Amino acid sequence: MTTLTINGKTLEVHAAPDTPLLWVLRDHLGMSGTKFGCGAGLCGACTVHLEGTPVRSCRIPLAAAQGARITTIEGIAADRVGAAVQAAWDRIDVPQCGYCQSGQVMAATALLARNPKPTDADIDAALVGNICRCGTYARIRAAIHGAAKSLEA
């Protein structure tokens, strides 16, 4: 039995301690917003926040997540920055197939939380680990700038 704190809620999970957090979220807790792309830390589709820092949940064993504050795409709208990012994503029509976008939104939210006015170079550095096979990168940049602007007010 492992205790996790996800999106402000405390949850109990029965799973082998080496089970990656990604599969705990998806299969044990039914939270399918976090996606599986590579299982090897190479694509960013599985990005969640651990204590506010973006991490690849496919590389975090359940045992390592115990006790930490975890935020997923399902909970990010409760955060002012996360909500602004999602609104910008919708307004600018960033997603195509959409499969990478949970991870992109989580990476973008973490970036804006620590850097409210990122440059294109800052964005590139923060999102280089998040592959979009559909090639929505131009709109991802635009939406991050858009979200930054909407948060200035």
Add this chain to the structure above:
Amino acid sequence: MNAIVKASRRDFLKGSAALGGGLIVGFYLPPSGIAADLKPVAANAWVRISPDNQVTLVCHRNEMGQDVYTSLALLVAEELNVDVNKVAIEQAPVDPVYINSLLGAQITGGSTSIRDAWVKLREAGATARVLLTSAAAQRWSVPPAECVAANGYVSHAGGRRASYGELAGAAAQLPAPQNVALKKPAEFTLIGKQRHRLDSAVKARGQAQYGLDVSMPGMVYASLEQCPVPGGKVAAVDGARAKALPGVLAVVDIGEGVAVVADHYWTAKTAREALVITWDYGPGSTLDTVQIRATLREGAHRDGAIVRQAGDAAAALKSAARTVSAEYHSQLLAHATLEPMNCLALVSERGCDIWTSTQFPQGAQGVAAARSGAPAAQTRIWPQFIGGGFGRRLDVDFIGQAAAIAAAVPGKPVKLIWTREDDTRHDFYRPASFHTLAGGLDAQGKLVAFDYKMVSSSITNRMFPGVVKNDLDPFMTEGSANLAYEVPNAMQRVVIQEYGLRSGYWRSVSHALNAFAIESFFDELAHAAGRDAIAFRLELLGKLPRQQAVLERAAAESGWGKPLPAGTALGVAMMESYETHQALVARVSKSGKRLRLERLVYVVDPGVAVHPDQIVAQIQSGAVTGLINTLRSKITVRDGRIEQSNFDDFPLLRITQMPRIDVIVMQGGDKPGGIGEVGVPLTAPAVANAVFALTGKRVRSLPLADAGVEFV
């Protein structure tokens, strides 16, 4: 592709009339809701209106990013006179009425969705509008001509008003009108004007449901070890150790591999490592990349089939003042959709139910029935959002596998999930190709002769063999059969040459193969003639004013012919594909030992732009797919095994490598052309031509990195 079955106009109209209390399920089909009643949605048309005035499009094409949800909804909403942003989307089941008239099957592919739907769905909307108006007129005992249908309501000058939803039941009882009039383009209020996707919000919130996300009570998971040599089979398996692990429910030999079924995915995946399998590798176990290239080159000695012929190319080449010849080669590629192959299958006394991301629901139904043993009539497909298709999900191998595994554990919903490594190593690969080209110039530097041969594997022979006639596979001649240039003496051939590895349709299919060879070679010809690459092309486009227009516009927008900063060069390419004309200018610069791709300027003319902002998005997306083909990605084979496995050795474009991409949309026609694949084929020739202009190095083989041309 010839039509296998044609949706008859009668069926279509009957279907359109099936209004009334339809099932409204919003953006996706929650399987938990369906589980109570597994009966498929009995719709054979596109428009549903519920009593609460909710309009639903039963979307017969699958959404994989290309925007069919909104673009198709626009066609219906335009004629039905409703707010497209309030239209709900329901994914269509398998039904003959949904067959794609351009492809002959219920397929999402070939950049055909809008072209096929352009009249059909506007008629569906208009038919519904006429029926609703008639129902209102009857209710109020007034002439229909005095009733106006707008914004979801029918109203009459006398002040009466009823919502579409209130009228839907009565409308469904009326006979379908014949020959409904469609709006003229000048009357459009949505087509060409909308600027929002209906699925953006759910995707930004992680709420869109892909095949991988479908969940059912009592669901179990499968991980499948497949023969490392594609095409090989299981000879023997010892599953005792895997079976003994906690959580493992079954070990199932399905022929091409062995599946471990377990209570959770991670249990199944880790237990899979405990399988002891002896393989029968089959004839493919000695295959390697060098051999594939040699086989293709060998194939060039065969005549193949004639694609296009004019004058006497052989004689004209002999008498030409100057001849140029070259050989080109394209590499194998994986599709690498970000959502790995997966499928949820349930085999029960009710038959077989399949929840998956697929571009080919009809094919899914066939393979699921065959491998589960359920009758086709009791095999139901529930298509989900697709996390990347690019043609990979035209193949239904993983769906058949899930059905076969589920048949071994009847009554249990089984979700098969491939790993990324499985996905890379068990793809149907974009074919490698070999091309020979020769051109003859007269004394004035004008092209008088063109000889072309393309050698590659036929995907269509594997998937739709009836479509290949006399060695002519129409999906190998794209960009050659419709070559935009008018050359007085031309001989263009295609040779089907199999090389022992399975191949699949990859976004833009042979357009990319033919365009790289032809558009690079035309650059060589222009250079040999001492002519400007755009001027040289323009003079060969006499009969295609729209093609001339996009090329001239691309020249203007990109600063072609104007002085460039030192260490910078431009390259051009152009073609017609999917009834859309386009030109692309790429700008590259030196960045130390490497090169930098600075900008791509696309000018596209699809005739009519249905959802212009999404055309821009699709061209940018196509460019990124095209750059995967161009820069460094490749699949290689050794001892019959694919050497790549994940995104470290099969790299995809990242945000740091994304050039500025400008897309200019022109509308020079009266109906829409295809868009989803248009951005792909020209990146390789345009970038390679720019590399030549900058460095003097002519690269005739992809990816460019193999020739030492590395981009930052």
